[in-house]
Amino acid sequence: MSRASLKPEEALASLVGDFGGNKFPGLARSSSSLDKRGVQQPMEHIRDWRPTGTFKNPVVTLGNFDGVHLGHQRIFKLLIERARQVEGTSVVYTFEPHPIKVLYPERRMPLITSYRERAALVEQMGVDVLVSAPFDRGFASQGAREFVEHILVGSIGAKEVLVGYDYAFGRNREGDIGLLRELGQKLGFKVEIVPPVMINGHAVSSSRIRAVVEEQGDVALASRMMGRAFCLEGVVVEGHKRGKSLGYPTANLRLENELLPKPGVYAVVVSIEDSESSWNGMANLGTNPTFSETLLSFEVHIFDFQGDLYGKRLKAALVERLREERRFPSVEALMDQLSKDEEVSRAILAKRRV
Secondary structure (H helix, E strand, O other), rough: OOOOOOOOOOOOOOOOOOOOOOOOOOOOOHHHHEOOOOOEEEEEEEEEOOOOOOOOOEEEEEEEOOOOOOOHHHHHHHHHHHHOOOEEEEEEEEOOHHHHHHOOOOOOOOOOOHHHHHHHHHHHHOOOEEEEEOOHHHHHHHOOHHHHHHHHHHHHHOOOOEEEEOOEHHHHHHHHHOOOOOOOOHHHEEEEEEEEEEOOOOOOHHHHHHHHHHHOOHHHHHHHHHHEEEEEEEEOOOOOOHHOOOOOOOOOEEEEOOOOOOOOOEEEEEEOOOOEHHHHHEEEEEEEEEHHOOEEEEEEEEEEOOOOOOOOOOEEEEEEEEEEOOOOOOHHHHHHHHHHHHHHHHHHHHHHHO
């Protein structure tokens, strides 16, 4: 087979981004991150619940920002715009780990993005400072007023605060937008509430993204809400090597993602580490019921690709869910279905390239 590699800008550039997660189409660095010589400045990343330092006219937003979806991006863009207007500093204050993982460890809540990826996305937006506050039960015991007085104002010196429409903060989420506005008038900072981004009549939110991914496998809708592809990532490890005998050799990934979509077959675009190209393909997330397996696996067949991928890190952008995983009566029936899946996948991905 001939290797038909596609440059990322040709193969769903609006969805994939570069392999390392540091460049995401649509999230170009803001001009506020350039110095007077026009040189791009790196984002300062502070891992301290009470950051020290002098921030010029800080404009601040607060939240978990898991997924860095379109709603978060709207906040960040406005944050950067406000900071530019006052020749100030754009500051994103977030938490690590996610508060729910500390306060309610029994509650299942897979992260959409890793903390590393979240930081890369925030930097790509053009934010000046990211504060990742170490979150524990001691931090959680702070009252809402105490947090605003001691950290937001006392430590950061906020001049303006932007939050989402449903923001709550402080011990037991006792602080709401009304209290934030009251404290802003008292302590001398402005408060602006940023409305949600609406898609299909629903507000874009991290919880909604989790729901459509896990319950429906609707990765196309999830990608719309995120403003980039929903991706699965991992290192290629040895599998059962059945795919080659079926005419569809696969790369078996040891996944690193917390959030996994509903099992099934997906059309994908694959990025390989140390490569500037990307490839179309199809992938199966499931247990291979035709062969009576029980462990969940993620296997990717890359169209028109030849080469050794063992030990390589791959990122698969899930473009569209094709069908449920199911048990076939014979290997021949499975091979026939795989041929149909390839045809459908190629058609879907070809349309996306137009």
